[in-house]
Amino acid sequence: MTDLRIGIAGITGRLGSLCAEEAGTALSGGTSRHPVPEKNITSSPDELAKRSDVIIDVSNAATIAEHAKCFSQNNCAWVIGTTGLDNAAQDAIKEASTRIPVLQAANFSPALTVFLDLARQISAALPSYDAEIVETHHRQKLDAPSGTALAIGEAVAQGRGLSLKDVARTDQNGRRPDNAIGFASLRGGQVIGAHDLLLLAADEEITLSHRALDRRVFARGALHAARWLATKKPGLYSMADTLKNE
Structure with missing residues (x-):
């Protein structure tokens, strides 16, 4: 146009x-x-x-x-x-x-868009691995978890055929439930945005990371x-x- x-x-x-x-x-x-x-x-x-x-x-x-x-x-x-x-x-x-x-x-972000697709695929391929999402933002940010972190959680849940609202875990107290998708939010400085998806098993782990630099x-x-x-x-x-x- x-x-x-x-x-x-x-x-x-x-x-x-x-x-x-x-x-x-x-x-x-x-x-x-x-x-x-x-x-x-x-x-x-x-x-x-x-x-x-x-x-x-x-x-x-x-x-x-x-x-x-x-x-x-x-x-x-x-x-x-x-x-x-x-x-x-x-x-x-x-x-x-x-x-x-x-x-x-x-x-x-175009790269984060691809990240979401990868998160969906890898979570489907490794359904028994514990999924944890860690996000860091500037100290002025009001919402937690971030919208992007929740989008990553949705991608993980979709890959595993789950509903995020049923398995999201933002309170880390107590024993980790099976199928939980955990969220941890860090706030400080002027970090533009950093997101990590960790998939953890007893003998190995894999991490997808995205950092916004500008x-x-x-x-x-x-x-x-x-x-x-x-x-x-x-x-x-x-x-x-x-x-x-x-």
Whole structure:
């Protein structure tokens, strides 16, 4: 699509500001709790949707239901990077995807997208190995486990035919249950993001690791997703879909 107009919901946040820089002249504006009209930054998602073809949403979980309704009404494609969503928010996303193209990702990194596929495969191949996920982030991060860690857990559970909500273990007290998928969250300094999946047996172990070295990898991935999604039909897509040969 030529002359694609890309909006950023949450444009003044850490990732939102980087997405705005990467969008360049395609940027149509953004939303923030503190509007800056001369920079096309508004507090109204409806106003942003009216001047955008696709919106990258890196705002916060509390806005998802409103955005689902607003972007659907304006026929605006929606890339969602917001994590920590409850069931009501997920239902709103699913409903919106029947009317507009929606891409939801816990992490926009291409390498992490491949990591999730590998996690699914290796967990299926080694179903008896204990699975532990360790994630480290900067000291300002609010949610734990991270959305990416939970996505890794989902991949492990899918590979083993399990439901993550039934086997997730965030409290390490007591004996480790069979089939548990453990999570450990570390917070400190300004770590952009580090994730390790450990599969452990009595006589060997294997670790998959991902380290983000520059936050721009997420912004560039989000922009790639936005440009890819803009031409798609209504539906719910993932970052893995953007890496497939078409």
